[in-house]
Amino acid sequence: MHATVITFPGSNREQDVARALRRAGARVTMGWHADHDLPEGTDLVVLPGGFSYGDYLRCGAIASRANIMAATRRHAARGGMVLGICNGFQIACEAGLLPGVLMRNAQMRFICHLQHLRVERNDTPYTSAYRQGEVIEVCVAHGEGNWVADSQTLARIEGDGLVALRYCDAGGALVDSPNGSINAIAGIYSPNRRVLGLMPHPENLVEPLTGGTDGLGMFKSLALAESLLEQA
């Protein structure tokens, strides 16, 4: 598994996600927003969290037009994996890699807390190390995480099983989204489930010293995804 983590002006979680990926056994290269091409052999592009371009215009809007995003779209079109976390999810939506848009939290507050999530399916490159329906606890930290889409898009996302993660309580019962997003949606897949966007930060919870390891499964899943590809 060779992951390329892109740094945009204003990204601030790129080192955390790179560290999480390395800890899980992946090879990581740091990529730069102004580059026209991804490093040779990139399996996974990571769009990290942060505040690219100071959230000017709309969150992720300017970063989504960066040079590297054209290469990232070509990568995704070839079936390559793309992981967008928090601001990276906003960038992925603005880039058209995922449907919908992330609006200002309905409660008008920046939220920053530990949050339970339900893993909706474990047959994807991002979740194979989890159990189906497993409840994990990671953190959320965002002001614009209210995922909005038109009713046809929402019906397609739900009908095709493209909801990756939902906000829930410790027992796995769904809760009202902390940001107002519909159907407690915290993360969604592309139709081929090779692109994942999520608001929570699994990269924050990859070792006991800093609060838990519930997020490590996502990066372990990704590290394993390489061998699946090689066998194919």
Place this chain on the structure above:
Amino acid sequence: MKARVTVTLKTGVLDPQGKAIEGALGSLGVAGIASVRQGKVFDIEIADGLSKAEAEAALKDAAEKLLANTVVENYRIEIGG
């Protein structure tokens, strides 16, 4: 040539910023405000030598590619003298 692109949220899209402003106006005692929706205004200077039709095409391109997210926003183009 001067132009203005106005970007507004589509009807039905929740606008917490507008709601907050609406609430603040109420607490300031400003009477007669039923509701507020917040949008964005872009004042743009068109490069010399473009016709009005060319300017309109360029502004439409700008709005579609960057200024508005047409999933949730509408835009309006006005070209001045």
